[in-house]
Amino acid sequence: MNRKVWIAALLAATAAYTSACGGGGSQSPSSGDGPSTVKDQDKPKEPIELLVYAAGVSAEEFDTRFRSVLKNKFPHITVNYQTNTKGNSLAELVSAGTIPDLIRTDIPTLKSSYLDLQLGYDLGELIKANKYDMTRFDPSFTQEMVDAGRTGAIYGLPVPPYFPTVLYYNKSLFDKFGVPYPKDGMTWDEVYEIAKKMSRTEGGVVYRGFSANFNSILRDNPFSLPVLDPSADKLADTEKWKTIFNNYKRFYDLPNNTIETTMNAENNAFGNGRIAMQANQHNIYLVIPPEIDWDIVSQPTMAGAPKRTGQRGPAYWSITRQSKHKEEAFRVIMEMLSDEVQLEDSKKGIPTTLVKKEVRDALGKGHPVYGSKNMKAISYYEPSAPTPKRKPELVDINGSSQTSVLYQQFIPFAQGKKDVNTALRDVEESLKKLLEQEKSK
Structure with a gap:
């Protein structure tokens, strides 16, 4: 199927769910048609570990933006974080058999640092199963990922900053x-x-x-x-x-x-x-x-x-095809991209990937430097x-x-x-x- 037709169909399929989901990033399926159900979620969760890899992003930044949110939301998940320190490039980790569950990818290196390493995994089924609202995002970001993958797959969801x-x-x-x-x-x-x-x-x-x-x-x-x-x-x-x-x-x-x-x-x-x-x-x-x-x-x-x-477009949260915890990894992505997390990001001067006006308008308002700058210049024109x-x-x-x-x-x-x-x-x-x-x- 034509890539743009495919994504348009996917967006249309999820749009009907928008009001029920509230547009946030922590939606849960309301019936048993997905990988997990409300009843499943009431059961005690088995402890699991997820390895998250993000080149160029310090552990301090990851902890500040995401760790406490994830710990509170998913106490059964231990998130291990790795960045590209010496001897720990993504290629080296893959060669050693230590393949992350989640990777922060980007468009310029999607080919060499994700697809060529045979890590590519299409999020399409997880998006459908979780009835995840793709219309939350600026469409230029989601479309670029589809185009860059060149197969019609959605290999990642857009994460600030851009x-x-x-x-x-x-x-x-x-x-x-x-x-x-x-x-x-x-x-x-x-x-x-x-x-x-x-x-x-x-x-x-x-x-x-x-x-x-x-x-x-x-x-x-x-x-x-x-x-x-x-x-x-x-x-x-x-x-x-x-x-x-x-x-x-x-x-x-x-x-x-x-x-x-x-x-x-x-x-x-x-x-x-x-x-x-x-x-x-x-x-x-x-x-x-x-x-x-x-x-x-x-x-x-x-x-x-x-x-x-x-x-320059955003980075993307991607799941590896080798991950044994794809559903849990997707729920972690949903939480990291939630309205609440992106609102806090925006206040710090980090431009959002969402279309939500409240989040966009908050840009820089909680930052000691950006709070006094003409931040409206950033959105004076559309991307x-x-x-x-x-x-x-x-x-x-x-x-x-x-x-x-x-x-x-x-x-x-x-x-x-x-x-x-x-x-x-x-x-x-x-x-x-x-x-x-x-x-x-």
């Missing part, structure tokens, strides 16, 4: 130079005019008008344009990539606004206090020195592109549609590898060392080499 693109600005520098602050709803042309005014040298110090996290704004571009063509072994829509590359390069052609020599340095330049504006993600892991008086406005819009917020994924019959490569190829060529282009045609031709050649490597495996 990382929407915004425009940061240094209020102190705008005050210093007497330039009005940026505002929500600007275009890139308007931001360019501001960057002209803010790029200058004063007292021997160079102040740059603009910088950007290119990992973010190239990948999460306003056209939802993929790097690798969904239907052919080539760069997708070269003309649109020219438009995107040229739009950003003009900023680096301004006097006193030369791009940094490495992508990492450019991504982190805002923290040095001499950058007026930076296009970057709202990212709870982004560290801005406390002495910088900053705020955010909505991502600027580009001519010809939808007025949407570019965003961009997910990028089109490769046809199932075509060889694919990791999304993270595709993005790396792209931004590695942007730096020499922005430095004036390559013209746009050469830079994009080199991107395409690198993509073809990666595809050949993948085909030879």
Whole structure:
């Protein structure tokens, strides 16, 4: 069945249950048609252990957000948590036969760190059996997982955070130079005019008008344009990539606004206090020195592109096909994605994957820093549609590898060392080499 038809049918099937479930993440079946029933749930539970694996997420974060909730809800379940410490990569655990029950997956590495390891498990039957309300989630997130899996399966449910693109600005520098602050709803042309005014040298110090996290704004571009063509072994829509590359390069052609020599340095330049504006993600892991008086406005819009917020999608809670406790693992996921848990996340500045207005509107309101920022900038536009994924019959490569190829060529282009045609031709050649490597495996 066509993937989009399949998910539409699944959403329709669960929609009727929404009011009974209350839209929360801790619904229980009300009849005996699922793997367990109310009567079953009244019986004493046999103690079990679940191994949860999340690369890049500290044990402290997991404990703060989830552990006490899970302990109170499921006293019979012992949750063992593992992150990617030395010697404990997911591949190493799988090789050793220590396969987690739950894994925090994401779209860029879904292939290499989940499907290629033969861990993939379709949650479709558990969603149906538990009458779980999929309409709770932003549909772009659930659809992207279906598309990324390329089989019609739902390999995971979306967990915060996700990382929407915004425009940061240094209020102190705008005050210093007497330039009005940026505002929500600007275009890139308007931001360019501001960057002209803010790029200058004063007292021997160079102040740059603009910088950007290119990992973010190239990948999460306003056209939802993929790097690798969904239907052919080539760069997708070269003309649109020219438009995107040229739009950003003009900023680096301004006097006193030369791009940094490495992508990492450019991504982190805002923290040095001499950058007026930076296009970057709202990212709870982004560290801005406390002495910088900053705020955010909505991502600027580009001519010809939808007025949407570019965003790196969320991670997903996935179950492994090897797990012996799939039903219990799914109930744990339901609890971690409940309205109550996501409301607390939202108050801490963690953007929700839910459509519920109450949860969205709470963003940052309980946080000592975000509570004073223009957090409405994050939802000023709706999230961009997910990028089109490769046809199932075509060889694919990791999304993270595709993005790396792209931004590695942007730096020499922005430095004036390559013209746009050469830079994009080199991107395409690198993509073809990666595809050949993948085909030879």
